[in-house]
């Protein structure tokens with residue numbers, strides 16, 4: 001009895017000290033509209049459980065209706081501030097004080113390590129400066145042949161689907177995206193499109209699914225609990241395969257480049273070319289050249305960057321191409337205009353031709369507005385942070401940028417649920433009057449997407465090729481998308497479409 005009383009007193013004391021030490025934090029969190037106000041852990045959890053019942057991004061609109069465009073939420077011991085206000089987003093992404101990513105990104109650390117996406121502020125600035133030139137237009141130009149080669153394979157596979165009725169095109173688009181990113185990042189032909197059951201394709205699928213599961217089920221976020229599950233076993237097994245490929249490619253390319261350097265074939269002063277050999281230089285070659293020339297970029301850094309490019313550059317483009325095809329299938333007049341424009345530029349094999357596809361670019365941008373591949377992304381607030389919307393974010397909170405909700409707000413986009421590519425044509429009144437930070441599918445400011453130009457080129461090449469050769473039709477008279485976040489935004493039912501040949 002006495003022991004129980006002692007434990008009780010100790011517990012009350014501990015809670016009191018905790019509350020006193022965190023008084024300011026709790027006062028600030030309480031000011032946010034939020035589910036079940038100020039019950040750390042419990043408030044958010046109860047609501048999260050309720051909202052798991054709401055499919056896709058519907059929960060966003062549910063909260064928006066209740067709280068407006070900014071709200072708070074406890075998930076376990078972590079306080080999240082979620083905002084869909086352009087001024088807030090501008091303040092966050094342009095602030096040197098909130099460069100670090102939210103703690104939730106740790107779930108992908110075993111896969112990506114200290115690559116650019118996850119790198120903390122201390123190292124990020126220097127690494128970003130180092131990597132930016134590898135996305136220079138002149139370098140991307142060299143990838144055009146890869147886009148063409150992989151596009152030809154995809155075209156052949158899609159041609160085989162003509163006359164087959166409703167087919168799910170997503171696996172084809174996904175393996176194509178994987179082929180493109182493997183070759184442009186590692187210079188390796190894994191031929192995922194032709195070998196759909198390859199160990200690598202399966203490993204990427206398993207690893208992505210495990211990351212999704214950890215996001216979806218909060219108890220799996222705990223490392224100790226996760227490691228006890230079957231999912232963890234499969235996840236680490238899949239990582240062994242993916243990392244094994246990366247390691248081998250790095251070792252092979254390093255040995256080739258070292259030889260070329262010794263033989264004087266690799267020109268150290270002009271490292272955009274491998275002289276004499278006319279070899280295409282992929283991302284990995286640029287990174288290894290920096291390494292071999294003594295820059296501060298270790299083999300482990302290259303390993304992490306290659307894994308990061310592969311991860312960031314695959315599902316993001318895949319899902320965006322899928323949503324765009326869905327929108328084109330459901331808007332045949334837009335699809336015909338895209339086909340006409342693609343035919344009028346005479347091909348898709350040069351970046352100059354792709355540059356002329358202004359309407360297609362507007363279509364992709366509008367598709368990324370309605371269905372941003374990365375609908376939410378986060379930052380860690382080490383210190384208190386004042387938002388222009390009037391709230392003060394407490395130190396230690398996670399800031400969630402809600403690009404999806406912002407892109408659907410009437411305040412920024414007239415008739416927001418309508419698919420209107422004209423919004424993004426230069427000179428349109430909406431384009432010129434919109435708040436600069438109200439459209440952020442690639443994020444903005446410091447940690448914006450380093451691969452956005454690459455992504456745009458690659459998506460344009462794929463879509464222009466497909467739409468100029470085929471006509472895509474919806475699977476029913478009233479096609480619907482059932483959205484889900486599986487690391488990236490996806491449609492749960494894939495991309496069921498009917499394919500016809502265009503004459």
Ligand code: HEM
Pocket residue numbers: 101116117118128308309312313314316317320372373374377378440441442443446447448449450451452454455
């Ligand atoms: C439609 C395609 C894509 C979309 C919508 C997209 C979107 C984004 C977004 C929203 C971020 C910021 C994430 C955050 O703050 O946590 C980001 C970062 C990043 N993206 Fe992309 N991305 C795409 C394609 C690519 C491609 C093709 C690559 C590489 C080849 C790539 C590489 C990266 C990297 C390395 C970062 C981290 C940048 C940094 O922190 O400095 N992305 N991307």
